[in-house]
Amino acid sequence: MKSLNQFVQEYFEESKALLTSFYPGLREDTFKRDLELYLFGVESDQNQRLKETPYLKGIQQNVSKFINQVEKGTPLPYITGKSYFYRNEFLVNSDVLIPRSETEILVEDASNFLKQNQNGDTQHVLEVGTGSGALILSLLSEVDFGVSAKASDISSKALDVARKNFFLLKFGIHSDTTLDFICSDRLSFLENKEQKFDLIVSNPPYIKRKGDSSLVHPKVHEFEPHQALYLDDENYNSWFEKFFLQVRNSLKTGGAFLMEGHENHLNELKDLAKTLGFQNVELKKDYCDRWRFLKMKN
Numbered sequence: 001m002k003s004l005n006q007f008v009q010e011y012f013e014e015s016k017a018l019l020t021s022f023y024p025g026l027r028e029d030t031f032k033r034d035l036e037l038y039l040f041g042v043e044s045d046q047n048q049r050l051k052e053t054p055y056l057k058g059i060q061q062n063v064s065k066f067i068n069q070v071e072k073g074t075p076l077p078y079i080t081g082k083s084y085f086y087r088n089e090f091l092v093n094s095d096v097l098i099p100r101s102e103t104e105i106l107v108e109d110a111s112n113f114l115k116q117n118q119n120g121d122t123q124h125v126l127e128v129g130t131g132s133g134a135l136i137l138s139l140l141s142e143v144d145f146g147v148s149a150k151a152s153d154i155s156s157k158a159l160d161v162a163r164k165n166f167f168l169l170k171f172g173i174h175s176d177t178t179l180d181f182i183c184s185d186r187l188s189f190l191e192n193k194e195q196k197f198d199l200i201v202s203n204p205p206y207i208k209r210k211g212d213s214s215l216v217h218p219k220v221h222e223f224e225p226h227q228a229l230y231l232d233d234e235n236y237n238s239w240f241e242k243f244f245l246q247v248r249n250s251l252k253t254g255g256a257f258l259m260e261g262h263e264n265h266l267n268e269l270k271d272l273a274k275t276l277g278f279q280n281v282e283l284k285k286d287y288c289d290r291w292r293f294l295k296m297k298n
């Protein structure tokens with residue numbers, strides 16, 4: 001009798017062209033891992049579970065459901081409900097952006113800042129636009145001291161996902177750390193409040209809805225939340241101007257703001273930040289040599 005592993009192997013061979021058109025660079029082993037995650041909730045060593053499972057009626061229905069979604073080009077993390085980022089697995093669904101590997105650079109820079117800035121006083125950290133919580137939770141897992149953190153998002157559904165991820169990853173975060181989730185447009189929840197932060201991080205929406213549309217993969221546009229991706233072209237600069245002014249009002253002197261952005265627009269945002277009075281405004285490249293990060297101090 002055919003094993004599930006044999007079935008998947010044959011399916012992958014026959015459908016490789018279609019699959020790689022949806023998922024560029026998809027390999028058979030990662031495809032099998034995702035199927036295991038979908039069917040069994042866990043992956044096994046060398047796809048052992050697929051090898052041991054006979055391809056019988058009971059399982060065929062679930063495999064078909066997986067393949068139906070795959071053949072629509074649904075991003076694999078939305079099918080399995082899980083995505084890997086930095087050192088952890090995160091729950092994801094279509095209410096949140098699938099965390100991208102380049103954002104891991106922000107985790108590294110932000111954790112280096114916190115480590116260098118650590119002087120015994122509790123540091124205050126804010127993430128704006130937390131989505132799944134991948135960035136703030138990776139940052140909090142990375143430091144071996146307590147931090148007072150807040151994570152905001154305009155989407156309450158995204159915050160539900162982030163809260164679940166916090167619950168699952170809590171054990172890897174210093175016990176003195178606190179993390180509050182806040183539903184807010186940028187930093188509006190701080191209006192009329194005196195609270196100041198040592199560090200603010202953000203991977204905000206930064207694609208121009210019209211101007212950049214040809215640069216967005218159609219499956220990203222089709223499946224990922226538009227609120228996480230796009231800003232209107234005509235409001236782009238004013239959106240960031242309000243954001244930067246709020247950040248400037250909420251950062252301590254010497255505090256840092258680290259942000260991911262679009263390689264075609266970061267230069268302009270760098271000039272804007274300088275005009276608004278930020279110090280040490282710098283751009284940083286990602287691992288593909290693209291200018292993707294903006295760093296500044298108050």
Ligand SMILES: C[S@@+](CC[C@H](N)C(=O)[O-])C[C@H]1O[C@@H](n2cnc3c(N)ncnc32)[C@H](O)[C@@H]1O
Nearest residue numbers: 099129130131153154155185186203204205228
């Ligand atoms: C590019 S995603 C980043 C998600 C996550 N931080 C990550 O890096 O994977 C941007 C996030 O910002 C949120 N967002 C969009 N507009 C916002 C606003 N005006 N205020 C706060 N959050 C906003 C979106 O809901 C989304 O979760």
